[in-house]
Amino acid sequence: MNARFGIAGLAWIAFCVAMAGCNDGKTTREVSVANLGNSEHGRQLISNYGCGACHMIPGVRGARGKVGPPLLNLSQRTMIAGELPNTPPNLTRWIQHPREVEPKTAMPELGVTQDEANDIAAYLYTLRGREGTSWID
Ligand code: HEC
The missing domain is CATH 4.10.910 (30s ribosomal protein s13; domain 2)
Structure with a gap:
């Protein structure tokens, strides 16, 4: 040397x-997200569960809903649904049980499993705003 x-x-x-x-x-967040789940599988699950009926989600076909907030920049948000600090365990908790967190939310309990929520969260954390993302009609 x-x-x-x-x-x-x-x-x-x-x-x-x-x-x-x-x-x-x-x-640190990028590293823990890489271990969180399979983001490509998460993208398919988002499509299967119909999250796009209520949310605009880049990279998911037909995800143009306006009931809930657009899910871009999720990796840069401080809070989830204005309730929970944005950490991977809190995001997966919200995806599985939004009504445990916020009883009156319009977001339904969809029966997402822990593994599925991990994959969905891994995909959502790849979203970083409009740059490099594509809206698919
Ligand atoms: C019937 C409409 C509806 C469906 C279906 C739905 N959501 Fe939501 N979602 C909402 C609403 C409304 C909010 C805002 C909640 C609040 O702030 O009280 C929300 C909030 C969120 C948030 C927090 C966003 C933020 O800006 O903090 C995430 C993440 C989320 N939803 C993910 C999902 C995922 C993943 C699915 C599919 C598994 C899904 N949602 C399905 C309506 C929906």
């Missing part, structure tokens, strides 16, 4: 420590 690498290496380690959760430059 030469001196230049040593300094660069130390700077990188210091940077990683500062980022608190550095893993190939990914944030």
Whole structure:
């Protein structure tokens, strides 16, 4: 190891420590989301469960509903439904049991299982706003 690498290496380690959760430059949430579930399967489940009847969801055919909020930027939201801090366990809880969280919500209990909710959450966390996403009619 030469001196230049040593300094660069130390700077990188210091940077990683500062980022608190550095893993190939990914944030902690991105890493935990990668382990959460199968996002492509989640996209199919969103289609099967008909979430798009109430939500606009990029990348899901026909998902143009306006009953609930559009599900873009989900990875950047602070809160879920204005009730729960946006963490993977809270998102899967909301998807499975919205009425336990908020009894009067218009979002129904659809009988989504834990594994399915993990896959759906993994897909929703891939959404980052309008850039790079496509609306499919
Ligand atoms: C009958 C309409 C309806 C259906 C079907 C529905 N939702 Fe919702 N959803 C809502 C409404 C209304 C809200 C807003 C809840 C609130 O803030 O009280 C909501 C909120 C959400 C939120 C929180 C959004 C935010 O901005 O914080 C997520 C995530 C979500 N729904 C995912 C899903 C998924 C995934 C499905 C399918 C498994 C689904 N929804 C099916 C109506 C629906």
